[in-house]
Amino acid sequence: MSALLVALAAAPAVAGTALLVVGRRVERSAAAVGVGTGSVVLILAVAAALLRPSARAPFVAGGDLALSVDALAAVVLPAVAAVALAVLVFSATGVRQHRVRFFGFLLLFEAAVVVTVTATNLVTLLLAWELMGATSYALIGLSWREPARVDGGRTAFLVTRAADLGLYVAAGAALAGTGSFELAGLPMADGVWLDVAAAGLVVAALGKAAQLPFSFWLSRAMEGPSPVSALLHSAAMVAMGGYLLLRVEPLLAASGWAGPVVAWAGALTAVAMGLVALAQTDLKQLLAASTAAQLGFVVLAAGSGAVAAGTMHLVAHAAVKSLLFLVAGAWLTAYGTKDLRELGGALRATPVAGWCFVVGTLALAGLPPLSLWVTKDEVLAGVDSTGLAAAGLLGAALSALYAGKALFLVLRPAPTAAQRPVLRLPLPERGALVVLAVGAAGLGALGLPAVAEPLRSALGEAPSPGPVELAVSGLVAAGSLALARRRPLAPFPVPQIAQRWLDLEALVALLVVRPVGRLATLLARFDDGVLDPAVRGLARGVVRTATGLARADSGVVDSGVRTTTVGTVILARRTARFDLGGIDGAVRAVTAGSRSLGRFARRPQTGQLHTYYAQAAALLAGAVLLLLLVR
Template sequence: MSAVLWLLIALPLGAGAVLALTGPRRNRLVPAAGAAVAAVVLGAAIAAAVTRPAASAPLFAGMEAGLAVDGLSAVMVVTVAAVTLAVLVFATGEFAADENRGRFFGLMLLFAGAMLVTVTATTLPLLLMAWEVMGAASWALIGYRWRRPERAEAADVAFLTTRAADLGLYLAAGAAVAGGVGSLRLDALPNAASPWLHVATAGIVVAALGKSAQMPFSFWLSRAMQGPSPVSALLHSATMVAAGAYLLLRLVPLLDATRWAGPAVAWAGAVTALALGLVAVAQTDLKQLLAASTSAQIGFMVLAAGSGGVAGGTTQLVAHAATKSGLFLAAGAWLTALGTRQLPALRGAARRYRPVGAAFTVGALTLAGLPPLSLWAAKDEVLAAARTGGTALYAAGLAAAAVAAVYSVKAVRYVTRPLPETPQAGYDTEQRGTRRVARTASAPLFALTLAAAVLGVLALPGPASWLKRLVGARGEPSPAPWELGLSAGVAFAAAGLAWRCASGPAPVPRAAARAAHGWLYLEQAARTVVARPVLGLARTLAAFDDRVVDGAVRRTARGGLATARLARRLDDGVVDGAVRAVAASLRRLGRWARRPQTGLLHQYYAQAAVGFLVLVLIVLLVR
């Protein structure tokens, strides 16, 4: 059955590459072709989840490129494929007239294919390759409309931030090899020798937190909102940001092996869930609110991974994927129709476009964690695991759940209020609105909304036990009845407070509100603490290279030229002069030697006589 596995990853990657290169003449066929490919991929994902295939191929000496579908990756491949299909079906309407839709659908399939490789990879080198392709595809998708400079800059910021964190995977690979894990199999990483075990763990944690937009890397997700709404729907739900959380859930044994990594990851998730939830509360831009809520909701998955709650984190991941993709698609439908994403301007949007409004309302109430919707049960699974890490961790998670209810109900309150007298005054701030919702939007919105509402069954006793067996986490704790009641009470209380205060000013200091609205100034801090010192160091090294290294080379070259000129003078004045003097002397000797050669016999006789006389005198004198 390995053919199913190869089809699962080769089809989206191959078809994506082909569609991305499709010319404008065949663009009309691209949306339908992209959706058809996504449908086949979903079928392959379901088949792979049932049959659990595995495959491998030689990669490097002693290393293989391994792929396998086990319990956890079975859940992930179906989730990724289902969300991809829903998003691409929605995009067939939004991109019907886009002249570059071949590039868009191709990149989306490449993006999803890279995520499928990521969740099925069993060795670190293959995972790292897919990780890099996913980052590159996200850069191209965020900057899809690159002719607007702010969108190109946003793509660069998102890519460079995640790319900097991704270096942790390279560090982890090197440390694993140094620690004796030559195969680089993911399940063998906990066997690395100390201290390389700790180095590898730290590298993987940094890479995962960066990819999942956890603090302090969260700000890149705000910039990613410059991409088209279908990109946001896919990136914020089942791919990219979910990849880091998935990796931590996959490598819970590695976190446990170091002892320090589990608590550190759990607190990183809890702090992100709380802090970015407050950031979401302060937003007046709907997509920015949803982006901040993504970081916060992913924080619950990271909290679960740090607490050892693999089943709870998986439930949260699946339920959030359906919920958040539906919310982003609804926000995208309103952006296309009304040309704005500002909450005050979207007042009454749910009443004007009722199907989209109904889907958004159900999704937002699910995001709020209100019972009996899915994320209420999923959060309680996470909090049950967090309670094993201490009361403080549980309290932080519960507070983050209350904040989630606030920002979710705030969004619902805005879009469900009555239409103002002149609603058109706030429209068309982002783009020219069409004043209609594409017909292709309804089916994926309703499917995702239904999934968001009912996936909470995975937290019921029977399905929860099945899921724990599936992902190999049978001993995980389940929430007690009082925990379910407490979280429900907190969610309803926070939702009621948010409903009453949504239209009024926030009862917080203005400076705090500005900081939350600006995503805690995390990007400015990164520029100040990281980017500027690195650029300053680069400029210093460039100056050192120009003045010292290149200067030494130039001085050496000048010295060589001076030596060559001196050697030329010596050659011309001394060596060549000596040669010319010898030649002149030889010429004179030659002239002298020619003089006795007159051709007269008596002169030769006289010369011979003189020569004989000289020889006799020499003999006599020497004796």
């Protein structure tokens, strides 16, 4: 049983590493390795979901390398593996540059996700968690010649790592409060450690999930290739932030305060990032903001204790959003733009991809009977405060508006001058899109009682939406879509700041990045200009004093290097009454040896070695003082 789980994590890790090590020589077969491994992972993931294996290997004190598939992982694991395979298949023809690194890092990323999903303790989790960040850095900066892309990867990595520090704190709190790193033991932690652990985990999860105030890194991450966004910034990495909160929901509940904080963070993000999405004209930026907003619903669910609902929304959103990112990537490749205002006619010119895009945007809008309509209502049904529910409903309306914006802008006819050539995607790409579109449309089935009931009983009971709620949210979606159709570019005026992602990055630059940079420069100048000269000056002073003292005390020392040595030894003998012969001999040998070597090295400092002996005299005087003190 455990071999299955080990293979599940090891297969993509080994294949990805092998690709990266062998390098460009296997540029041609990289895609085959990627798709092959992705298929194996999907099969193993389904098997793991059915068999629920566990694996464990000794690691550090307090935490083994421990993986286990429980009810939550059993739902998420196959979903992520399926999306990953779809992305890999699409990329086999869709990605034409840096293929070895693309597939290598993507597989490595998949391995990290598998471990993140199945980790049962904080060491294992942190291991995979930060590995996701590192592979994301490499994938965003794939085209390293373009500074903006590497910069985007760096921003994404640093912001998420800043949040990851919370996991380190949580691990320390776990060790202090429970004596181990096990996630399951956290709700039983002693006193304040429980709160510290909860706070650390919440910060780390909100950072990865691109929730407020961390959201801006996701905007910069759009510098990466679209297939990377399709996996990392929809189904897997960002989603893992929400997943972590779902996993530690008992801890959030036990703390008392963390649940509401998390719920509000999710609800506010759903609204704020919904506005940001609505203000975008760049398709990928719109989708990115929408990812943060949709993850807001997952986070809201985790904070409200509706684990089953959050899981459903996470899975359905993964299919929807990766589909949309892949189509955006195909259009970017074909038409050289991702600006929605220039993509008119794109939908009609790409028959299959176009229909898939329609399905994806309508699902994102929450239109019945598509997937997100159901799962979002599941989330909202689990919310127990009126304010949260209202914010959630507002977020839902915004989803429909921005999804409608994307849909109706690309539905517009092409500008007459630029008649779009009909684009026929290769069969594998079309296949991947259709599979994801079926998922985007049909995953609402998760809300059917036959599926939802077992899920709820395994993940924690929560109320399910009634017919009225479903009808209301369907009407909200339809109404918002109608509004978007009338005025697709801007259904209502959105503040400029939303277009700039609420100026979060500028704010962080102003409050953190620039002050830290200035402090670093200042300290470096202090180090070179003050501390180093001070030490040198001090040394010079000590040498001068010591030399002076040694000269004055002519009874013991007359002059020169050798006599200083002898003098210090005599001094030491007299006062400490023991034999320093060993050191004396060693020092003599060194002196002789260094002299000859020094002459050989033809270096000019031979005459300066006496400074050392002068210092030796001063220090041995200190030794005498100390000896007297100790006695």
